[in-house]
Amino acid sequence: xxxxxxxxxxxxxxxxxxxxxxxxxxxxxxxxxxxxxxxxxxxxxxxxxxxxxxxxxxxxxxxxxxxxxxxxxxxxxxxxxxxxxxxxxxxxxxxxxxxxxxxxxxxxxxxxxxxxxxxxxxxxxxxxxxxxxxxxxxxxx
Numbered sequence: 001x002x003x004x005x006x007x008x009x010x011x012x013x014x015x016x017x018x019x020x021x022x023x024x025x026x027x028x029x030x031x032x033x034x035x036x037x038x039x040x041x042x043x044x045x046x047x048x049x050x051x052x053x054x055x056x057x058x059x060x061x062x063x064x065x066x067x068x069x070x071x072x073x074x075x076x077x078x079x080x081x082x083x084x085x086x087x088x089x090x091x092x093x094x095x096x097x098x099x100x101x102x103x104x105x106x107x108x109x110x111x112x113x114x115x116x117x118x119x120x121x122x123x124x125x126x127x128x129x130x131x132x133x134x135x136x137x138x139x140x141x
């Protein structure tokens with residue numbers, strides 16, 4: 001069954017969630033995982049694409065924007081409103097909604113910034129997972 005981890009950030013700045021998502025993706029790649037980052041919009045997808053090149057000095061995570069039907073070997077794929085057809089074992093969800101395909105991943109990561117509107121949406125997602133019996137972990141950052 002899918003394990004769901006919520007990372008709750010104190011920082012409410014708009015950049016906090018995307019930057020933390022880059023750090024999590026980097027850690028997961030170093031551990032040998034493949035990651036699909038589900039973004040809320042095309043704008044956020046472009047932001048994440050840029051950040052994965054430069055989120056810290058000397059950083060770069062091999063990644064690409066998901067294109068259906070293409071063979072993409074990068075360990076990190078970015079998508080918006082698209083279900084990946086290839087293997088990935090970690091779904092990093094940056095959207096307010098839970099993607100319908102979440103349960104095909106071994107692990108779902110939800111990044112929750114300090115913004116109250118975002119926290120309210122995250123509480124709804126937490127309740128969804130809890131009510132369906134998923135294993136939940138909360139990490140306060």
